[in-house]
Amino acid sequence: MQNPYLPYPVRIDEIITETEDKSLKTFKFVFLNASDEDKFTYESGQFGELSIAGLGEIPIGIASSPVEKGFIKFTVFKTGKVTSYLHAMKEGDIMGVRGPLGHPFPWETLEGKNIVIIGGGFAFTTLRSSIISILDPANRSKFKDIHVIYGARSPGMLLYKEELAEWAQRDDINMNITVDGTDDPDWKYLTGFVPTITEQKAPPGNDDTYAIICGPPIMIKFTQPVLDNLGYSHDNIIMSLENRMKCGIGICGRCNIGKEFVCKDGPVFTLSQLNNMPKEY
Amino acid sequence: MKLIKIDQQNWNTGIEKAKSAYRVFGPVKEKNDYEFKVLGTNEMPDLNFRNTRLSPKSIIYPQSQVMFTYSIDETKDDCRIMKEVENVTSPMAIIGVRPCDALSFPIVRRNFDTPEYQDTYWIKAYEATTFVGLACNSACDTCFCTSAGTGPFGEEGLDVLIIKDGDDFYTKIITPKGEAFAESAGWGKKEQTDITAKIKELKTAAEASVSSTVSTDKLKNKTILDLYDAPFWEEEAFACINCGTCTYVCPTCWCFDVQDETHGKSGIRMRNWDSCMFPLFTHHASGHNPRNNKYERVRQRFMHKLKYYVDKYDSGIQCVGCGRCIRLCPVNIDIRKICDKMNSFDTESCKCEATSS
Amino acid sequence: MKEYTEKIREIAKRLLNDGTVDMVIGFRKGTLPMMNQPHIATCTDSADELMWDSNCGLNLANYVTDRKEKIGIVAKGCDSRNLVTHVIENKIKRDQLYIIGIPCSGMIDHHKITAMFDTDITSVKESGESITISGNDFSKKLIKQDVLCENCAACTHRNPVEYDELVADLVEEQTDVDPYESVTEIESMDAEEKWNYFEDLISPCIRCYACRNACPLCYCPTCFVDESTPQWVGKSQDPIDVRTFHLLRAFHCAGRCTDCGACERVCPMGIKIREFTKKLNKDCLELYGWEAGLSLDERPPLDTFKTDDPDEFIK
Numbered sequence: 001m002q003n004p005y006l007p008y009p010v011r012i013d014e015i016i017t018e019t020e021d022k023s024l025k026t027f028k029f030v031f032l033n034a035s036d037e038d039k040f041t042y043e044s045g046q047f048g049e050l051s052i053a054g055l056g057e058i059p060i061g062i063a064s065s066p067v068e069k070g071f072i073k074f075t076v077f078k079t080g081k082v083t084s085y086l087h088a089m090k091e092g093d094i095m096g097v098r099g100p101l102g103h104p105f106p107w108e109t110l111e112g113k114n115i116v117i118i119g120g121g122f123a124f125t126t127l128r129s130s131i132i133s134i135l136d137p138a139n140r141s142k143f144k145d146i147h148v149i150y151g152a153r154s155p156g157m158l159l160y161k162e163e164l165a166e167w168a169q170r171d172d173i174n175m176n177i178t179v180d181g182t183d184d185p186d187w188k189y190l191t192g193f194v195p196t197i198t199e200q201k202a203p204p205g206n207d208d209t210y211a212i213i214c215g216p217p218i219m220i221k222f223t224q225p226v227l228d229n230l231g232y233s234h235d236n237i238i239m240s241l242e243n244r245m246k247c248g249i250g251i252c253g254r255c256n257i258g259k260e261f262v263c264k265d266g267p268v269f270t271l272s273q274l275n276n277m278p279k280e281y
Numbered sequence: 282m283k284l285i286k287i288d289q290q291n292w293n294t295g296i297e298k299a300k301s302a303y304r305v306f307g308p309v310k311e312k313n314d315y316e317f318k319v320l321g322t323n324e325m326p327d328l329n330f331r332n333t334r335l336s337p338k339s340i341i342y343p344q345s346q347v348m349f350t351y352s353i354d355e356t357k358d359d360c361r362i363m364k365e366v367e368n369v370t371s372p373m374a375i376i377g378v379r380p381c382d383a384l385s386f387p388i389v390r391r392n393f394d395t396p397e398y399q400d401t402y403w404i405k406a407y408e409a410t411t412f413v414g415l416a417c418n419s420a421c422d423t424c425f426c427t428s429a430g431t432g433p434f435g436e437e438g439l440d441v442l443i444i445k446d447g448d449d450f451y452t453k454i455i456t457p458k459g460e461a462f463a464e465s466a467g468w469g470k471k472e473q474t475d476i477t478a479k480i481k482e483l484k485t486a487a488e489a490s491v492s493s494t495v496s497t498d499k500l501k502n503k504t505i506l507d508l509y510d511a512p513f514w515e516e517e518a519f520a521c522i523n524c525g526t527c528t529y530v531c532p533t534c535w536c537f538d539v540q541d542e543t544h545g546k547s548g549i550r551m552r553n554w555d556s557c558m559f560p561l562f563t564h565h566a567s568g569h570n571p572r573n574n575k576y577e578r579v580r581q582r583f584m585h586k587l588k589y590y591v592d593k594y595d596s597g598i599q600c601v602g603c604g605r606c607i608r609l610c611p612v613n614i615d616i617r618k619i620c621d622k623m624n625s626f627d628t629e630s631c632k633c634e635a636t637s638s
Numbered sequence: 639m640k641e642y643t644e645k646i647r648e649i650a651k652r653l654l655n656d657g658t659v660d661m662v663i664g665f666r667k668g669t670l671p672m673m674n675q676p677h678i679a680t681c682t683d684s685a686d687e688l689m690w691d692s693n694c695g696l697n698l699a700n701y702v703t704d705r706k707e708k709i710g711i712v713a714k715g716c717d718s719r720n721l722v723t724h725v726i727e728n729k730i731k732r733d734q735l736y737i738i739g740i741p742c743s744g745m746i747d748h749h750k751i752t753a754m755f756d757t758d759i760t761s762v763k764e765s766g767e768s769i770t771i772s773g774n775d776f777s778k779k780l781i782k783q784d785v786l787c788e789n790c791a792a793c794t795h796r797n798p799v800e801y802d803e804l805v806a807d808l809v810e811e812q813t814d815v816d817p818y819e820s821v822t823e824i825e826s827m828d829a830e831e832k833w834n835y836f837e838d839l840i841s842p843c844i845r846c847y848a849c850r851n852a853c854p855l856c857y858c859p860t861c862f863v864d865e866s867t868p869q870w871v872g873k874s875q876d877p878i879d880v881r882t883f884h885l886l887r888a889f890h891c892a893g894r895c896t897d898c899g900a901c902e903r904v905c906p907m908g909i910k911i912r913e914f915t916k917k918l919n920k921d922c923l924e925l926y927g928w929e930a931g932l933s934l935d936e937r938p939p940l941d942t943f944k945t946d947d948p949d950e951f952i953k
């Protein structure tokens with residue numbers, strides 16, 4: 001019997017400060033035992049529990065993609081006790097990771113489909129993972145058109161800026177990068193809130209088109225009616241939820257929404273599913 | 282299944298013998314009430330109890346349990362690496378488990394032992410334990426076990442069931458685990474069938490003594506959202522003080538919190554019982570709380586036991602009818618009343634229910 | 639008690655009907671003997687559920703904290719003192735409250751009575767000064783005075799100190815009682831005996847926090863035991879943490895506690911929690927001549943400074 005609470009030991013290989021306010025950093029971890037990497041076989045959309053001895057654990061979406069080998073990446077917003085401590089850690093420090101946990105985005109369903117990826121703020125981590133996976137030469141042909149709408153408060157608050165710029169150059173992905181506002185004269189992308197840009201740029205809904213949305217509640221609240229207007233069925237709108245978690249494996253009991261545990265039965269749900277669940281998130 | 286009859290003396294010597302092979306737990310009177318304790322040499326379970334104040338769940342699932350140890354000493358190779366605590370559980374036997382409490386273990390097992398994940402701590406303790414039940418010859422006023430999938434002579438979750446008749450102990454050996462226990466106690470040479478009628482008589486009388494019932498038959502037919510949005514939650518929750526009593530005394534409540542505690546250079550990662558009654562239970566680091574109001578937490582507890590569990594596992598309720606939460610709730614929130622409200626709730630007629638804040 | 643019940647309902651309905659209040663907080667009959675339930679009445683129908691007897695020992699001031707409505711509230715002596723404390727501490731405004739005063743003759747101790755019988759008690763009936771306890775095969779008459787909660791037996795403020803209307807004539811206050819008898823006993827112990835006494839006292843604690851949550855004084859948005867940054871107290875059953883909780887909570891209540899007994903009444907493990915708070919009440923009385931919640935015009939001693947405050951403890 002394997003102890004599901006035991007984290008794999010990892011070393012912090014690299015720390016990248018993502019945003020100008022330094023509230024978001026990406027941590028690249030390397031497994032201390034190479035065999036643990038094989039056990040940590042994941043798909044985009046899943047999360048892990050980052051474990052720091054003496055502080056505790058935090059559930060964080062996996063920002064790296066399964067096509068990236070030799071490491072795993074997590075982008076962490078500094079907010080509570082554990083994340084504040086993590087932000088002060090250094091490259092070379094040892095900590096732990098448990099996972100992969102939860103369900104990924106429904107990749108089998110998405111095969112052969114158009115995908116519209118809509119993200120806001122720092123909830124772009126598993127979306128980054130998804131984009132890397134989709135754009136991988138071995139995978140790109142499995143999907144039809146890919147649209148991305150990603151917004152942040154300002155240019156300095158966007159995650160993964162270099163990769164965004166790279167993707168914007170490609171012709172196999174339709175990037176719509178936007179900021180709420182900027183006084184930067186060199187800003188070459190869009191200005192406007194995510195719901196507005198979605199209205200302008202997202203393709204119309206049909207059976208073959210799926211939207212994946214991750215973002216702050218306010219963005220989701222205003223994007224959903226836009227997608228309704230564009231004709232997206234609620235079965236085709238995929239969301240990823242967050243709730244306070246501890247175990248990450250559906251046992252400790254705190255993250256439930258109705259009978260579903262966000263950690264184990266989610267965090268990915270379709271809007272149809274959410275419509276039949278209490279709004280406890 | 283095997284039926285044997287044990288007299289008082291054989292009972293005493295048997296329990297004493299079993300202690301060489303098992304850590305034997307039994308009800309003992311402490312201050313004003315009964316608690317399960319490890320029985321020392323020559324210490325007998327005190328079977329004059331109605332039920333223990335707390336359920337025996339803590340024997341399998343302690344209120345505070347160390348899961349890992351770690352060092353934060355930078356000079357050590359294993360600095361900040363979690364190490365499993367030794368988790369080899371020696372055989373245990375719990376004597377005097379009431380049938381209601383016995384049923385709680387298979388109910389809780391669905392949570393701790395899933396196809397995807399196995400909670401090694403709970404499972405090892407559970408598997409190492411033999412449950413020796415004690416049938417209830419008469420029920421308390423707050424018992425509603427017969428409405429909760431068991432009864433005063435219920436056997437689910439038990440390895441042995443003892444039925445006390447005067448000085449005699451009629452003993453039903455239910456499982457191979459029970460067989461092994463009876464053997465180590467030196468019981469069970471002679472099978473006895475002539476007590477079957479007597480047991481049946483006691484059982485009928487015991488079942489008749491259960492005066493309290495609830496209906497759960499219509500819970501399944503209603504949608505989660507209908508019950509969730511029912512108008513009675515705020516009024517029923519008004520008195521609640523959001524303490525953890527109901528959840529901690531409940532044999533089927535399993536929620537826990539995980540905490541690291543460091544002392545000097547070494548520390549432990551442990552789990553502690555937690556309660557959905559506490560606001561912190563669902564409090565996000567951002568400050569947002571999906572169950573910020575008292576009535577939402579009260580609703581969660583009852584919805585979990587009486588609806589979510591029922592739907593998730595397509596089974597009965599997550600309640601064994603032991604009545605502890607009814608007896609010990611400081612403000613008399615009574616699960617029987619709430620269950621009846623939920624079961625009889627009619628979405629069409631809900632508008633005439635008086636609501637208040 | 640029937641007269642009290644009728645009067646409470648009459649007042650409640652009047653207040654709700656004429657719009658004086660938005661709600662009346664009182665008690666309704668519970669599902670078990672000796673267990674009444676705090677109840678909020680917002681219409682005449684629910685006002686008819688209000689009742690009174692000797693099982694209304696919870697402190698209703700606990701239910702008005704930070705409420706914004708106009709509230710009618712049923713208050714015996716101790717509840718009224720906690721309402722006063724709430725007003726002083728800005729947890730409610732006096733003019734939001736319409737206090738329905740209950741001259742109280744004490745609440746009965748359900749822990750004690752339950753422990754007197756081996757089988758279930760199915761009914762408890764009061765008549766004047768006697769209480770009849772019945773079960774399926776017994777019936778016993780007790781004198782109410784003999785089964786009062788300890789704090790009620792030694793209570794010297796049975797009448798509400800602040801009220802807008804009374805449900806009955808004031809009762810005579812007890813004068814020949816010593817609320818601090820057990821404190822004096824503990825004070826005479828040596829340090830080790832004291833330590834052992836309190837360790838034994840709290841040993842059954844399961845940290846359900848019923849004592850804290852039933853206490854009208856414990857209204858902190860985040861209790862020190864729940865604080866995580868920094869974390870002051872561990873969350874396990876470690877005796878150090880259990881002890882820290884009980885001692886610190888008691889000190890937080892110093893000079894504010896009215897000895898209403900709610901903490902003890904609600905404890906599922908039967909812990910005599912008042913052994914902590916009573917000592918502090920006694921100290922406040924001896925050092926400052928102070929009893930909590932008697933006047934709207936005076937600040938509690940631990941949040942004021944007077945030049946003649948005793949200072950012998952500073953060495």
